Structures are given as C-alpha cells and as structure tokens.
Amino acid sequence: xxxxxVVSGTATxxxxxxxxxxxxxxxxxxxxxxxxVSSVIPADATVEAVETAPDLGPAGNRLTVVQxxxxxxxxxxxAAGLGWATGPGPGLFYEADGSDPEKVEATVRxxxxxxxxxxxxxxxxxxxxxxxxxxxxxxYTTALTLAAxxxxxxxx
Numbered sequence: 001x002x003x004x005x006v007v008s009g010t011a012t013x014x015x016x017x018x019x020x021x022x023x024x025x026x027x028x029x030x031x032x033x034x035x036x037v038s039s040v041i042p043a044d045a046t047v048e049a050v051e052t053a054p055d056l057g058p059a060g061n062r063l064t065v066v067q068x069x070x071x072x073x074x075x076x077x078x079a080a081g082l083g084w085a086t087g088p089g090p091g092l093f094y095e096a097d098g099s100d101p102e103k104v105e106a107t108v109r110x111x112x113x114x115x116x117x118x119x120x121x122x123x124x125x126x127x128x129x130x131x132x133x134x135x136x137x138x139x140y141t142t143a144l145t146l147a148a149x150x151x152x153x154x155x156x
Contacts, residue, residue: 002150004041005056006049006082010133012141016071019140023069027144028052032063032152039066039115041091045149047084049129053148061152068095068104068131069144075137077101082145083108083128089121093147101132 009026013019024030041047056063070078080097081104094111096104108128116123135141 002045004045004047004150005053005148006047006084006129006145007051007053007148008129008131008143008145010131010141010143012135012139014139016073016140016142019071019142020069020144023142023144026052027146029056029063029065029146029148031059032056032061033155034065034067035062037064037066037149039093041084041086041093043089047086047091047147049127056148056150057152060155062155063152064149065146066093066095067144067146068097069142070097070099071140071142072099072135073137073140075135077132077134078141078143079104079130079132080143080145081105081108081128081130082147083112083126084147085112085116085123085126087122087124091123092116095145101130105130
C-alpha cells in the first residue's frame with residue numbers, strides 16, 4: 001500500500017468553498033479530486049504526519065482521503081481533529097470537528113475507543129492531530145486535518 005500522509009491546513013477566504021480550497025492548498029492537496037472513505041487503514045499501510053503533502057501525482061487525479069473539516073463565517077474558533085490507531089494489522093481513523101479543540105480531541109479518542117471495541121485487532125499506537133483556526137468573522141475560515149492514502153490515481 002505505502003504511506004498514508006496526515007496533513008493539516010487553515011485558511012480564510014470570501015466564501016466557504018474558497019476557504020476550504022485554500023485550506024486544502026495549505027496542506028498541498030488542493031489539485032486533486034478527493035474521494036472520502038470511512039475509516040479503515042489497510043494492514044500494509046504506514047501512517048505519517050507531515051507538514052504538507054508531497055507531490056502525490058498529476059493535477060485532476062483522484063485522491064482517496066479521510067478528512068475532518070470545520071468552516072465558519074462567524075468570529076471564533078474552528079477545530080478539525082483526526083485520530084488513528086494502528087497495530088501490526090489493520091487500523092482505524094476517526095474524525096470530529098467543532099468549536100472547542102479539547103472536545104474535538106475527546107470525541108476523536110472516544111470514537112477510536114469504540115472502533116477498537118468493535119474489532120478483534122491488535123492496536124499498539126494511537127495518535128490524534130487537531131487543527132485549529134481563529135476566525136475574525138471577516139469571510140469564512142476553515143480548519144482541516146486530512147489523511148491522504150498514498151499516490152493519486154487517474155480519474156478517467
């Protein structure tokens with residue numbers, strides 16, 4: 001499988017979609033067609049948190065992701081959290097978003113606990129990354145944390 005890259009980004013722009021696109025650009029995953037999947041990490045994958053994604057292929061390709069994102073048009077905090085639990089076999093991602101970073105992290109950890117309880121897999125490691133942004137109410141602000149599953153693939 002290869003590496004799953006966990007990246008984050010924040011941005012403010014005049015529309016909600018533009019702020020999301022700019023947050024994707026901050027993470028270097030803005031030139032792909034994102035296909036969101038639920039939460040299972042393949043057994044042969046490595047999960048690596050990086051500041052920005054490396055080159056994952058040509059623009060316009062399909063990129064498989066798990067993502068947490070939060071967008072607001074009001075002043076305040078936005079938080080997007082992604083957690084992962086891994087072991088010698090398959091692993092899990094869980095995501096949450098909101099306005100309180102501590103609650104977002106607690107929700108992600110509770111989700112990972114519940115996911116582990118559903119499976120008879122071995123989990124040796126757990127990590128959580130919560131991305132926050134402070135919105136000033138001027139335009140829209142997005143925070144995102146995203147896991148990109150390896151290289152992109154042609155969409156056509």
